[in-house]
Amino acid sequence: MELFVSEGNPHCLKVLAALEVTGVQCGVQFLNHEGKVVPFLPRPAVPTLFLPSGQHLFSSNTICRYLFELNGPESSDQCNQWLEWEATILQPALLRALHLAVLQGKGSEVPKVLQGPLNVLDQSLAKGSMAYLTGEAVSVADVVLWGALHPVLSVSSLELTKAWFDRVAAVRGCQSAAQKVLQGKGLEAMKSYMQKQPAPQSRDTQPCNS
């Protein structure tokens, strides 16, 4: 099993954190952003997990879920729900936020762009009295959301989210994954990755107030 990742790519932070938290044995190769790993995808797809059977897993949440299921139970409905929310609701907002902060120097507008999704997360944490998103133990949902939010959470002021965020950050392996991907350079480390991403579409530029 071989995991292909690249520096400055926030999705790689998620999978490296999942790899370290689960302790699954797997080779890791760092590529540049042009690396073409998946034969049937014309675009570079990093991170990718190459399985011994010859299958490629080319999306970060699926890789994280697979790593957690190798040593543990099947992902619960609650975990599935957070992973789908992360991929369909949070990621488009994060892409806008990172585009503003990393490429346009408008970091001050990040809280406005992320307000909607962060409120959802905050309200959910306030409702349950659990340490982590889906229970008393860290799950794939925590690692995926922590990895996704790590580059931008320094700008958030929501207290519950911050307490949860710090708790996940303290889980063994999370910080070292962040160090490997961001090299201690924070948002600056993501510049070349962000330059290669499609610009967020205009219909998506309004702040999300759901």
Place this chain on the structure above:
Amino acid sequence: NMALRELASLEKYLGLKKPNKYSTQGDKKVPVLQNNNAPPLVGLVTIACHLVKEAKRPELLGDGAEGRAVVQQWLEYRVTKLDSHIEDTKSILKDLNLYMQDKVYLAGNQLTLADVLMYYGIHSIILDLAVQEKEQYVNVARWFDHIQHHPGVRHHLPPVVVLRNRLYTSRHH
């Protein structure tokens, strides 16, 4: 709402007798399943996987950790790439056409939830394709035709003629 119609068709395909209660949430009209004795479930893939478990059809979610991962991979592709419109239609069709070159189903050797939801999601795109485009994406067309003829899958969607040869070959030769 497309997602709610898909879920209704999926319930019929799975043979679930007791219809569930649904609503939608947010600008994107994300489906919500109202559960009597548990918190509501949000999101098309999350709800669809839940229904499959409720119907005790685990084979539709893939075999083993690896099989399940491949199914989840394409379910995620469906709701991120296909539904978000960030990727253009052509690059999605190209991806799938290349991937389906040597495959009958999206994941493994039998029909899974990935085939069913991808079929529902891509139906409007295939419906709009010109004849030449259907020939250009022949592997996708072949897979699509196979899935739409799978017993019990089609339900709310009209059938699409995708393989011209199927209809005319016998007459011309």
